[in-house]
Amino acid sequence: MSILKPFRQLPGLNTANILLVENEEQLQVKIADSMVLLEKIININVRLARNLPLPVDKDQSRPRIDLVVFIINLTSEMSFSSAESSLKYLDPGYFLGKTCFMVSNARNSSIPPERLISVRKLAASLHCPLLYAEDQTEEGVVAAAQRLLAILKVAAGLVPMVTGFYLSTLTRCTVPSDLDQQSFD
Amino acid sequence: MGGNRRSTRHLRDVIDNPNLGKWNAYQLLKAEEDAVSVELSTFKEQFKAHLSELFRHVSVKIKKHSDDAIWIRVAWGDNFSRPNHLKPTYVVHYLQTPYVFVTGLSQKHKPMLNQAMVLATRYTSIKDAYLSGKNLIAIRDLVMKQYQQVFPTNHPNPFQENNPPPTNPYIEKEQAENAENRQRVACEAFGSGTLPQLQTAVYKLETKFRDDTNHIMTKRDEPFRGVVKFTSSNLLESLRHSVSSGMASSSVTPLLSSITQKGRNYFVITDKGLGPSAQTPHPKV
Numbered sequence: 001m002s003i004l005k006p007f008r009q010l011p012g013l014n015t016a017n018i019l020l021v022e023n024e025e026q027l028q029v030k031i032a033d034s035m036v037l038l039e040k041i042i043n044i045n046v047r048l049a050r051n052l053p054l055p056v057d058k059d060q061s062r063p064r065i066d067l068v069v070f071i072i073n074l075t076s077e078m079s080f081s082s083a084e085s086s087l088k089y090l091d092p093g094y095f096l097g098k099t100c101f102m103v104s105n106a107r108n109s110s111i112p113p114e115r116l117i118s119v120r121k122l123a124a125s126l127h128c129p130l131l132y133a134e135d136q137t138e139e140g141v142v143a144a145a146q147r148l149l150a151i152l153k154v155a156a157g158l159v160p161m162v163t164g165f166y167l168s169t170l171t172r173c174t175v176p177s178d179l180d181q182q183s184f185d
Numbered sequence: 186m187g188g189n190r191r192s193t194r195h196l197r198d199v200i201d202n203p204n205l206g207k208w209n210a211y212q213l214l215k216a217e218e219d220a221v222s223v224e225l226s227t228f229k230e231q232f233k234a235h236l237s238e239l240f241r242h243v244s245v246k247i248k249k250h251s252d253d254a255i256w257i258r259v260a261w262g263d264n265f266s267r268p269n270h271l272k273p274t275y276v277v278h279y280l281q282t283p284y285v286f287v288t289g290l291s292q293k294h295k296p297m298l299n300q301a302m303v304l305a306t307r308y309t310s311i312k313d314a315y316l317s318g319k320n321l322i323a324i325r326d327l328v329m330k331q332y333q334q335v336f337p338t339n340h341p342n343p344f345q346e347n348n349p350p351p352t353n354p355y356i357e358k359e360q361a362e363n364a365e366n367r368q369r370v371a372c373e374a375f376g377s378g379t380l381p382q383l384q385t386a387v388y389k390l391e392t393k394f395r396d397d398t399n400h401i402m403t404k405r406d407e408p409f410r411g412v413v414k415f416t417s418s419n420l421l422e423s424l425r426h427s428v429s430s431g432m433a434s435s436s437v438t439p440l441l442s443s444i445t446q447k448g449r450n451y452f453v454i455t456d457k458g459l460g461p462s463a464q465t466p467h468p469k470v
Contacts, residue, residue: 025364025430032356049359050431058359078432 002053005091006098009064015043016156017063018148022071023082025050027104027135027144031071034145042158044149051082052089066156067098067164069148071133074105074115084122097164098155099128101173102144104135123173130173192270196246196258199275203321206288210316210328210449213283213302215309223280223307225249232257232305239297244268254279261294274298277321278306284328285311286321315451323381328448333378341369364431371428374442380421386450388413388440393456408456421445 004019018035020028025048032046045063054062068090073079083101090099101123106116123130131147134140151171155164199205229247236243242262249255257276260268274294277286285302299311318324326332358364394402394409402409417423424441427433444450 019359023431033353036353036355044355046356047359048356050363051360054359055362 002056002059003089003091004052004054004065004068004094006065006093011064011066011157012043014041014158015045015063016067016152016158017045017047017065018152019047019049019065019068020071021049021051021068021083021086022073023050023079024073024076027071027073027133027141030135030141031133031145031148034142035149038142038145039149042153042156044152052086054089065098067100067148067152068094069100069102071102071104072119074103074111074119075108077115080115080119087126095126095128097166097168099126100131100148100151101128102131102133102148104133106132107134117175120173120175124175127168127172129168129171192244192246192258192260192273193248195270195273196248196256199258200248200250200256203275203277204319207317207319208286208288208321208324209290210314210324211285211287211299211302211311212314212328213285213306213308213311216283217307217309220307221281223305225255225280228255228280228305232301235304236297236301239300240294242266242268244270259294259298261291276302277325278302279325279329280306282329283308284314284325286325288321315449317450318383318385320382320384323383327381327383327445330448332376332381335369335372335377337373341365364429367431368429370437371425374428374437375421375425375445380419380425382418382422383420383444383450384416384418386415386420386441386444387452389451389453391453391455420450 020031022028028048032048035044035046047062047065070083070086072083101119103116103119105111120130129151131144133144135144151164151167153159154162154167157163232247233245236245236259240261242264244260244262246258247255255278257278259274259276260270261272261274262268272289274290275288276298278284287298290298303309303311314328316324316328390411390413391408394405396403415424421444424444428437439446440452440454443452
């Protein structure tokens with residue numbers, strides 16, 4: 001099993017590498033383009049994948065991944081299950097502030113509410129932040145890219161006095177214990 | 186005569202706008218020796234003669250279109266009334282091919298039209314090609330394979346090294362090879378580029394019910410009859426996309442790829458054959 005490890009390589013100078021994992025391979029492309037365009041000071045490298053494990057033949061040439069983002073489209077159950085099954089290919093070191101979840105279509109009324117609750121429980125159990133993205137408009141994509149850039153810079157160690165672990169304790173997803181009984185009446 | 190000019194104009198209008206109702210494809214079988222030498226004027230003469238012989242009260246108009254298609258408009262009457270120009274049958278045939286496309290034909294007139302067609306084209310018989318659709322050009326392109334086909338090869342991208350497509354150096358796809366493979370498999374099954382616009386594919390099941398946990402159903406001797414129907418505004422495009430995007434988790438089943446490989450969209454599946462039965466007798470509706 002080829003597990004992605006966070007500290008296998010040395011960091012690059014003024015560089016941050018992010019891995020976007022999305023089953024549908026749609027939103028990740030838009031966010032990648034946006035992130036590369038927005039950031040002028042730091043070198044941003046974006047790697048796109050559909051799921052983990054990543055192909056072994058690229059292991060040597062792959063730089064150190066500072067942040068892994070799982071993009072889950074709430075309208076598809078397969079999106080969630082694919083992200084879930086990719087988790088086991090991630091070294092536990094990534095769950096100390098180097099992983100984050102992003103969901104899209106959370107406002108869609110036709111999705112079963114249990115799915116979002118499951119994603120929240122998953123993110124909370126792994127102590128990871130959960131971001132909500134609006135993928136239908138350009139502003140939404142830019143906003144999502146900006147938020148990921150902020151987290152990425154911290155995770156890559158490019159923000160002084162702040163570490164990824166510290167940030168994640170502030171931003172991690174929490175699920176109140178009475179969530180299952182919650183109703184919106 | 187006024188009626189004549191009107192029906193000619195109708196024919197021209199329909200040629201320009203052929204997507205009325207449902208078109209069915211038929212295939213002519215067992216050409217006679219002189220089938221290859223049938224040309225337009227002979228065909229016109231023979232068809233009109235044979236049809237009038239088989240059915241007296243018809244009005245037939247034949248026109249050759251710029252793409253070498255022969256368009257035939259038949260208005261049917263009976264012993265008591267003149268030919269009805271409001272419900273004509275349209276037939277399209279490309280000479281030197283065994284395919285005939287028909288719309289607006291009732292069961293009553295079908296045997297006569299088929300017979301006239303067979304005799305005029307110098308073939309022996311005609312059979313249902315099990316292909317239908319709203320779009321004439323689409324079913325024509327599908328059955329005559331006039332879309333961009335992709336054939337399996339050991340060297341899928343022979344010239345890629347010389348001109349790699351431009352990519353952003355900061356963005357890298359980890360599983361690009363998988364995506365390329367999926368795209369190639371999808372195109373091999375369904376074609377690449379613009380695909381013929383099919384609306385439906387129907388699979389009629391005449392197979393025995395198979396489920397180890399349900400004994401009531403498996404005890405029966407007779408087959409479990411069911412119909413699986415796929416509909417879409419562009420069915421082949423949807424199927425190709427579902428394979429190339431990885432939504433379909435395994436390789437393309439021959440049941441679906443038969444739509445393009447065999448050029449039909451109606452299949453009867455029985456237990457004896459693996460996949461669509463090629464020797465299906467005309468299905469009993």
